Amino acid sequence: MGRYLLRRLANYLVLVVVAASLTYFLAGLSLNPRAKFEGRNPPLPETSITKTLDEYNMNPDTPILTRFGHWADGVVHGDLGKTIEGDDVNDDFGRRVGVSTRLLLLATIVGSIGGVALGAFGAIRQYRLFDRFTTLASFFVLAMPVFVIGVALKIGATALNDGTQTIKVLGEYDPQYAGQWNFDALVNRAQHMLLPALTLIILQVALYSRYQRSTMLDVLGSDFLRTARAKGLRRRKALVKHGLRTAILPVVPLLVYNIVLLFTGATFTEKTFGWHGMGELLVDSIGKQDVNSVAAVGLFTAVLVLIAGLLSDVLYAALDPRVRVR
């Protein structure tokens, strides 16, 4: 088992390095940071633009390999370079990871548990009213791009608010509560969090419940479940201990991948509701021609895939005794 994991890790590491490098090359060749400075009013002198770009290691005239060398050297030493505004990418990253985590933690927990529960229950009551309704609802949710759900919720909330500001539609907290963690600030944060969290929860419940339903259906007809009932277990106990535990296994990798990748995948939710998290950086950095930030997001996503891959391998081994025996 240990050797198997090590081999997987080595393979993942190579992939991460190649993927991050490729992202850097693509970003470095395709984006044009100079344009960001040239549009300024009053116009900046050519030489000072070049000097700034050189300082940030973003000058498109420098050969891409030289730039890549600088960047890679920095990354190895834990420095992701400068953003186009001249800040450290590291600091920006730290702040954004915090924002994303605060948004995602609750939404993910509720979303995964809800999805698994809904899917399993739907399978047990296959083709009954509950199952039909949840199936149809998840079809609709999965047919919608995230930004459609987000904007629809926003419109709904504006109608519900009816002029008041009970449900906030933009930002993580109101500016006057910045840095505070007292009761009022927490209430304010909760008001802001409702809609984006709801968006993510709806989406995850719909997705996971589909998978959970089909794996649960597979298990329901199995011999071991019948045996469990035959030896006298109550229906509920047999279904949960023998049925759900087995049916959840194939869903675990999906859960892990989705949860971990949500860190950069919540782009649309963060953009729609104005949260300055990792997902927003993905879109904004490209708009700002910010090569180093784009490369950092690419690296971060690749690392997330690595973590997700390892985590799902380990979790699978922990949950499924058959893998451990081998």
Add this chain to the structure above:
Amino acid sequence: MSVQLPPATEPAPGPVPPTEAEGRPAKTRTSRMRLTVRRFARNRLALFGLFLLVLLFLGAYGGPFLTKWDYQQHDYLNFLASPSGDHWWGTTQGGVDLFALTMRGLQKSLIIGLLVGVISTFLAATVGAFAAYFGGWTDRVLMWIVDLLLVMPSFLIIAVLSPMFRGSTWLIFVVLLGAFSWMITGRVVRSMTFTLKDREFVKAAKYMGVSAPVIIFRHILPSMASMLIIDTVIQVGAAVIGESSLSYFGFGVQAPDVSLGTVIADNTTNATTYPWLFFFPAGCLVLIGVSISFIGDGLRDALDPNASGAKVRSPRKKKQPKSGRPTAAVPAQTTATAGSQGAAS
């Protein structure tokens, strides 16, 4: 599944009548096709999805002829007008008729979805089958590329490359979308090919000296046709969503082209006060997605009755009426698809 035709109206597809059995093998092909169509038609949701999709296509291409407004025309007397007899779906901030604009966007979204679905399934089938058929280093290299593409954040890459197709054709965008959406299916095709390539009909072709590409395209891939068809449909839905998401942020379809994503994006600032600007184009988008997933589900049930989603394994009361059907039908359905589906399940 819920619709049960009385047994009398359903000619038992199972035991092939002796007259037909003496016919040419072409007969069995049509009968499998007819079987699929009949199973599909029995699924109310799937039929509804098909009807919806046809309606959307008709609307997208016929709709612009019904209204007097053009999607590029500005009505300077009506800015942000609400839906009325004159402007069916209202107008945008620039006074453009929303119906004409949405139909135009619908055209592009549908076309992009279809193209990407076909491209990505083709890529997946080719790469997956070649990797498994040749094995060894071909397999290792191709699978490594699959892993790499899965690790690279596709949204980021397409967005970074978007300046490339700014000012040129949207077809580049289609190719990029296709290039980043085939990997998982490719893996499935690969594992199916592994089991298929040891089957007698492949071996026979091989020993007769048929070349590898011909074996793959004539013998292996047709054997998993049902999976590929279903996958294409699913990919179309995913592509429509992916396209609109990228276009929403300005990384996809570029002006002067419009897609549903750009229509929604352009009007999103006014969405809370003038909700119809959001609901009409977004509604069209959702209808595409819903209709395609209904069709995909129906196709899966019709083409591949052994797939996990289609099975009704637990003996429930609901299943009872089914036994009223001629029992011969069940084994016949399985044998009809066994040749191609044996490897799938």
